[in-house]
Amino acid sequence: MGRRNVAGEDDRMAGKVAGEGVTSSAALYQSLTHSLEIEIEIEIEIEIEMAEVELPDELIVQILSFLPAKSLLRCRSNYNHQTSHRTQTLTLPLPMFYSDGVEDPVVVLGFGYDKMSDDYKVVSLTYDWYSSSTRPKLPEFLAQKHFLKISVVGECLAAFYSSGLNFDGLQSGSTYMVMVMKEHKNPASWTMLYHIHYQDVDFGKPLRLRNNTDMVVELKNRDMIMFNHDEGSYVYVFRDGGEEEDFDYKTYVDRYEESLALLDVGDSVPNKEAMKALMMIENQAFTLSINLSLSEIEIEIEIETEMAEVELPDELIVQILSFLPAKSLLRWRSVSKSWLNLINSTKFKLMHLHNFNQLNPRYFVRRLDPFVDEEWFCVHFDDEDFTFDSGTQIELSFDSVNLCFWIVDCCNGVVCLSDYDEFNEYGFTLETIILWNPSIRRKLTLPLPMFYSDGLEYPYAVLGFRYDNISDDYKVVSLTYDEDSDTTRPQAEVYTVKTGIWIAIEIWGPKSSDSKWSHYSIMTFDITTELFGEFQLPWFLAREHFLKVSVVGDSLALIHSSGMKFDGLKSTGSTYIVMVMKEHKNPASWTTLYHIHYPDLDVGKPLRLRNNSDMIVELENRDMIMFNHDEFSYVYVFRDGEEEEDFDYKTYVDRYIESLALLDVGDSVPNKEATKAVMMVENQGMRL
Amino acid sequence: MSKKTLTLMSKDKQLFNIEEHLAVQSVTIRNMVKEDGASSVIPLPRVDSETLALVIEYLNRQQAPEEDEDYVKKFVDERGEIPTLLELAQAALDLDIKKLMDAACMKVADLIKDFTLEEVREALRIENDRTPEEEKAIRDEFQWAF
Numbered sequence: 113m114g115r116r117n118v119a120g121e122d123d124r125m126a127g128k129v130a131g132e133g134v135t136s137s138a139a140l141y142q143s144l145t146h147s148l149e150i151e152i153e154i155e156i157e158i159e160i161e162m163a164e165v166e167l168p169d170e171l172i173v174q175i176l177s178f179l180p181a182k183s184l185l186r187c188r189s190n191y192n193h194q195t196s197h198r199t200q201t202l203t204l205p206l207p208m209f210y211s212d213g214v215e216d217p218v219v220v221l222g223f224g225y226d227k228m229s230d231d232y233k234v235v236s237l238t239y240d241w242y243s244s245s246t247r248p249k250l251p252e253f254l255a256q257k258h259f260l261k262i263s264v265v266g267e268c269l270a271a272f273y274s275s276g277l278n279f280d281g282l283q284s285g286s287t288y289m290v291m292v293m294k295e296h297k298n299p300a301s302w303t304m305l306y307h308i309h310y311q312d313v314d315f316g317k318p319l320r321l322r323n324n325t326d327m328v329v330e331l332k333n334r335d336m337i338m339f340n341h342d343e344g345s346y347v348y349v350f351r352d353g354g355e356e357e358d359f360d361y362k363t364y365v366d367r368y369e370e371s372l373a374l375l376d377v378g379d380s381v382p383n384k385e386a387m388k389a390l391m392m393i394e395n396q397a398f399t400l401s402i403n404l405s406l407s408e409i410e411i412e413i414e415i416e417t418e419m420a421e422v423e424l425p426d427e428l429i430v431q432i433l434s435f436l437p438a439k440s441l442l443r444w445r446s447v448s449k450s451w452l453n454l455i456n457s458t459k460f461k462l463m464h465l466h467n468f469n470q471l472n473p474r475y476f477v478r479r480l481d482p483f484v485d486e487e488w489f490c491v492h493f494d495d496e497d498f499t500f501d502s503g504t505q506i507e508l509s510f511d512s513v514n515l516c517f518w519i520v521d522c523c524n525g526v527v528c529l530s531d532y533d534e535f536n537e538y539g540f541t542l543e544t545i546i547l548w549n550p551s552i553r554r555k556l557t558l559p560l561p562m563f564y565s566d567g568l569e570y571p572y573a574v575l576g577f578r579y580d581n582i583s584d585d586y587k588v589v590s591l592t593y594d595e596d597s598d599t600t601r602p603q604a605e606v607y608t609v610k611t612g613i614w615i616a617i618e619i620w621g622p623k624s625s626d627s628k629w630s631h632y633s634i635m636t637f638d639i640t641t642e643l644f645g646e647f648q649l650p651w652f653l654a655r656e657h658f659l660k661v662s663v664v665g666d667s668l669a670l671i672h673s674s675g676m677k678f679d680g681l682k683s684t685g686s687t688y689i690v691m692v693m694k695e696h697k698n699p700a701s702w703t704t705l706y707h708i709h710y711p712d713l714d715v716g717k718p719l720r721l722r723n724n725s726d727m728i729v730e731l732e733n734r735d736m737i738m739f740n741h742d743e744f745s746y747v748y749v750f751r752d753g754e755e756e757e758d759f760d761y762k763t764y765v766d767r768y769i770e771s772l773a774l775l776d777v778g779d780s781v782p783n784k785e786a787t788k789a790v791m792m793v794e795n796q797g798m799r800l
Numbered sequence: 801m802s803k804k805t806l807t808l809m810s811k812d813k814q815l816f817n818i819e820e821h822l823a824v825q826s827v828t829i830r831n832m833v834k835e836d837g838a839s840s841v842i843p844l845p846r847v848d849s850e851t852l853a854l855v856i857e858y859l860n861r862q863q864a865p866e867e868d869e870d871y872v873k874k875f876v877d878e879r880g881e882i883p884t885l886l887e888l889a890q891a892a893l894d895l896d897i898k899k900l901m902d903a904a905c906m907k908v909a910d911l912i913k914d915f916t917l918e919e920v921r922e923a924l925r926i927e928n929d930r931t932p933e934e935e936k937a938i939r940d941e942f943q944w945a946f
Contacts, residue, residue, distance in 0.1 A: 424925055428889055431901065432924070435909035442945040444920055446938035448929050471906055553944065 181370040202374055207236035232373065263321040268292045270305065274318050286310050288318060288327060306341040313337070313346065317361040330363040430454065434467040438551040438770040458584060461772045465524060469769050474501060476768035479750070480516055480734065487516035489550070491768050498738055498749055506550045513543060519764045521577040525549055525771025526586055528577035542573050547586060547609065551770040556777055561590040562614050563603040570595035578639040585610045586773065589637050606642055609777060619644050634661065648699040650691055662721040667692045671718040671727065686715030688727065706741040717761040730763040807841045814849040815841065822859045827896035846894055851887040854879065858900055872899055876907040882923050
């Protein structure tokens with residue numbers, strides 16, 4: 113080890129390894145000559161004429177010795193390796209003495225390259241913190257100083273001393289003293305190189321001398337400065353630092369030398385224990401540098417190399433990605449070509465829809481802001497308390513012409529919105545239908561149904577929206593009535609995202625308008641077969657007005673609410689009857705799930721049943737309540753509402769499903785409006 | 801039926817014993833046992849001993865079925881480092897232990913969800929075959945997601 117320096121930074125010899133490494137490694141050389149013609153042409157881009165005589169080996173070696181390590185790695189073999197720009201690391205076991213018996217072990221590490229044995233060596237000095245005795249010899253007048261740093265100038269060892277730290281009682285200005293040892297290994301040859309004082313620069317930590325003896329210094333705000341002592345000047349290398357409390361110098365500067373070292377040394381499987389210890393050692397680094405000022409701790413050697421790990425199986429990647437939020441997937445479409453294809457594929461979209469949302473069951477709520485009359489969205493976890501999910505924001509960055517959109521339905525991550533314009537004799541007229549995927553902020557504006565815009569004087573459309581998993585398509589169904597005529601049959605048509613047009617369909621089953629007011633039934637539409645059907649309601653609800661259809665688990669459910677002012681009752685509590693149809697499509701299986709009366713609450717509008725059959729209700733002041741019928745209790749989800757004139761129920765609750773639907777068809781939603789919407793939501797967040 | 805023991809051998813030639821009725825939670829091992837009775841050592845040339853020890857620990861768990869879901873979650877939570885989880889997921893994939901693979905993948909997904917492009921390439925060992933122009937074009941489409 114002879115002239116190896118315990119201080120650890122003396123790796124200047126490594127600089128020659130890049131060149132010499134190639135000549136000395138017979139194996140590498142061998143593999144290079146195998147497929148010489150192709151490699152030279154493709155990788156190095158030197159023009160050679162094909163079928164000529166081989167270039168002299170000497171020449172090849174010379175050329176290669178000037179190439180970056182990365183190119184050499186590429187040239188090594190002919191076949192196309194999966195390479196990634198990783199660095200090779202080798203984790204060392206801990207020094208034996210360190211883990212052995214000493215009560216308060218402190219370790220000083222040094223690292224260098226040994227030219228004779230062509231080997232990298234780490235030296236470790238382990239000693240007991242309380243009985244330190246070893247101190248390397250230094251120039252006399254520096255030997256008692258603490259703030260020393262070892263560096264190299266040209267071929268000479270240099271030591272520099274810095275003062276001006278608060279420890280010395282000086283607040284500003286800094287002094288540096290730089291010494292070199294002119295003759296190798298001769299302490300008598302220590303010579304002062306320069307001695308400078310900068311009045312206007314706060315003291316920082318000297319990092320290294322460049323070969324022109326310029327000094328690189330890290331300041332206390334992490335700025336990095338290069339001093340030139342000849343001209344008494346300095347320039348900033350980085351000037352973006354900010355003041356920090358508990359500041360600790362972390363900047364490191366050294367020559368960046370490319371080399372093929374460690375290429376042939378085994379795998380890089382991390383040894384857990386060693387990693388842990390490394391962290392410990394790093395924590396001690398600052399203490400050490402004050403007390404001994406000779407140690408720099410560096411244990412990892414990095415070079416660019418071919419990755420040691422094999423690629424992960426596709427199946428695993430697909431599985432992992434399927435559990436990620438849509439936003440991450442959007443971002444990572446540019447990771448690689450295969451990821452883009454994967455994320456755009458129908459199969460993956462379906463898998464993601466299932467896996468991610470099963471892992472992250474959530475709801476969204478659309479509300480009218482009680483203060484500014486604008487609609488906004490928030491996301492809640494599907495947990496017992498319906499907890500607000502502050503990490504997920506939904507931005508609706510296009511506006512309704514009204515206070516808010518009418519939400520037709522939502523399914524598999526796509527929300528179907530409709531908007532109504534001017535008032536006619538019978539109500540509002542349909543203005544627009546939009547399919548919107550909030551998780552990727554894409555929307556698709558639909559044309560109006562054909563029958564709607566076709567001849568009827570007072571058209572009125574009932575819309576339905578679902579996803580058809582057989583055709584993997586989103587469908588909107590529209591029933592258009594003429595409000596002015598009780599005798600015209602409604603016209604039905606279906607729009608599918610894949611065709612992009614409305615197609616008229618027949619209405620089978622439901623009776624024509626003559627039975628319209630005699631009793632209610634539930635009209636059904638099978639989204640796959642596109643056939644209409646009808647369910648009878650439970651007999652005692654067949655004439656009731658205030659009915660809401662929902663779903664509990666896999667069953668259709670029905671909520672009847674009474675107590676509203678229409679019944680002539682004023683504020684005498686509210687009654688809810690919740691029914692489920694136990695057997696699919698069998699009206700004989702309607703069963704009462706629960707029947708409750710709350711004497712202290714004004715009736716509100718039932719919005720939805722949760723899977724535990726809790727009921728979410730919007731009250732007349734826009735408060736939102738969650739009923740639990742088992743415990744006969746309720747909790748407020750929102751309680752910021754105020755009494756309004758002309759109150760109209762606007763709150764909407766549904767499952768929030770993240771999906772990549774509409775990725776290939778929708779328009780991206782404009783950006784500047786989005787910013788506005790964020791601010792709005794944030795403002796509301798504060799008030800809440 | 802007597803409790804039969806199987807021996808599994810890792811990539812680095814370490815041997816692990818496990819009772820057969822527990823080992824057959826792995827569909828791969830179950831099929832091997834069915835085919836030839838698997839009397840001798842079952843080599844697992846792609847699984848290192850550290851990972852195999854984890855898999856064995858998982859297979860040996862004594863959880864009531866209703867607590868199993870939580871156990872698996874906790875089991876992977878405790879191995880919070882991406883490389884370890886990837887090794888585990890890969891072993892579970894090879895051995896066809898679906899629950900363990902799903903759980904490990906979910907955990908990885910959770911750890912990487914806010915990563916940048918470079919970070920995710922690094923974590924999942926993906927080569928970047930995109931030119932900066934292509935990358936920008938895709939990025940511009942959904943600027944808000946970055």
